[in-house]
Amino acid sequence: MELSVIIVSYNVKHFLEQCLLSVFNALDGIEAEVIVVDNASGDGSCEMVRERFKPVKLIENTTNVGFSRANNQAITKAAGEFILLLNPDTVVQEDTFAMCLSFMRNHPDAGGLTVKMIDGKGKFLPESKRGFPSPVTAFFKIFGFASLFPRSKTFAWYYLGHLDKNSTHEIEVLPGAFMFLRAKALREVGLLDEQFFMYGEDIDLSYRILKGGYKNYYYPECQIIHYKGESTKKGSLNYVLVFYRAMILFTRKHINSRGAGLLVGIINLAIYFRAFLSLLHRLAKRLWLPLLDLALIIAGVVLLVPWWEQQRFQMQHVYPREYAGFLLSLYVAVWMLSLWLGGAYDRPRKTHAPTRSIVLGTLAILVIYSMLPAGMRFSRAIILITGAWSLATTQLVRYLMVWISPSSFATSLAAKRIAVLGNSNEVERVSKILNLTGISYKLVVSLTPDKLTGDNGYLNHERLAELVRVNGVNEIIFCTQGISMGAIVDAMLYLSPQGISYKIATHEGSSIIGSNSVEDQGELYTLDFKALGSPSVKRAKRLFDLFSAAAVIITWPVNVFFIRKPFRVMVEALSVLVGLKTWVGYGAASPEALSALPKIKPSVFPYIPVKYREKNSTRELNLYYARNYSVSLDLQILIRNLYRGING
Known part of the structure; x- marks a missing residue:
């Protein structure tokens, strides 16, 4: 057998479905097996694999045993001359496996191979090629120097930033998302170290491959899409802790004691520093909008109550402050509660959630007001005036947010302008999925592949770019029936400077998948929308x-x-x-x-x-x-x- 493809999956059913569809397309003419190890997913992944992909050898774990152990379970059963460890949140081109097999056979010194990875917007992922985390390299990576000087051999060694991303190179670290390995080399250097639960196992294995006398290669003639962040949330506090602790484990295992001690100290410092920053970032991201709404509503109360007293009584401090303060605080609490219950802080944002929420909150306050003793019923006008202020200001904030970042809203004034490339049946199927999701969109153009495909079978990039420009398209959905994955990847790379979002709808699949940035979780439109x-x-x-x-x-x-x-x-x-x-x-x-x-x-x-x-x-x-x-x-x-x- 030529190739064993191993995929470890955890709660990414729809991404796994699309990944497997692309894998089987790429295996045409290759003697291969596909092994999926499910780490106790709770989203019906196993049922989907059994129903849709009969040839897959499915290993179902009852608990999440981690990435390393799950891969080892499959590796021990694999019969291929070569073994590919592939993430479920990837999509491969039709010729990816054939080209990788050819390269490995032409380079008998190669123990491992990886390819050029792009994200869901067609942007190159720098982790496609990496160096080992020496003490100095780790320091520059942890404290952001690698990002400040992305092409520096000194500061950006972690991502080998000095190496041309479009040329083949010998590298040090193969990314865990795509590790194409020679089975003979794997048997010689050993399986994945199960001490690494989720991160660092790729660095450890890559290191042992080089120590075993083999080379690791970066081969950009092949490109794959990697929806980074599906199986794990990269920006989370848990990610920071697990990732950097994995680096500590690698350092203690492979680097001399003096260097290890220095690096462990640096990384321990970085863990607490980055964890603190991550916690602050998450709190700020979650609380800034409620706090802004609260400040605006309180400002309305503080400004409008004295104004109303002056208008009605020609003097201020008419209402007893001890009672008025309590009641006004209660009103503010009801408005904030109504905003929360009305989904004003859910993601994706809803443009008009404040209007509905504040109106219902105001009605609730009026009901409460009507049940109060006569001595505490000061003024319905204040309720109505401050309610109007709250509605106007919170709604204005949403309009400004739509203007600044329309993509963060599910139903916004700036609806998505979508182009669908596919035949009429596929366009109809895609429209059905989009309608079920409830997103606000406008299908500005739908074209069959033959209208944009040249003699070479690839999309005419200039015509596609013109279509985007003329129609103001901000999202393209590619239907894989009639368009090769290679053509889709090339088009994404060509159009990546325009900042367009992309989605891929596989033939007969139940979902449309994409990702708007390397840090975001992938965006999913699915028939299973609930x-x-x-x-x-x-x-x-x-x-x-x-x-x-x-x-x-x-x-x-x-x-x-x-x-x-x-x-x-x-x-x-x-x-x-x-x-x-x-x-x-x-x-x-x-x-x-x-x-x-x-x-x-x-x-x-x-x-x-x-x-x-x-x-x-x-x-x-x-x-x-x-x-x-x-x-x-x-x-x-x-x-x-x-x-x-x-x-x-």
């Missing part, structure tokens, strides 16, 4: 459970005469109230089937409409409930089941 996956919908469901459970408990003395098993109802209502259960949820299904759905609490009543019981499977009904959830749907099911009684 309403229950939205944070705002989950909050609405929980609020419904809270209020309805409270209502059931309060009215229980009356309802005890009308519902069956009233004591069981009371027990279930208490369980819902404290958050142990939800009133309505999925029907009975296998753990794997449920793992592919948004996670909710165990339910008191399953969603099984009577008219669909015989016609539809539980799986279809669960999927329908997840996709089409609404509070009114839960209310209907709750009322119907309460007065029929709880089975059990």
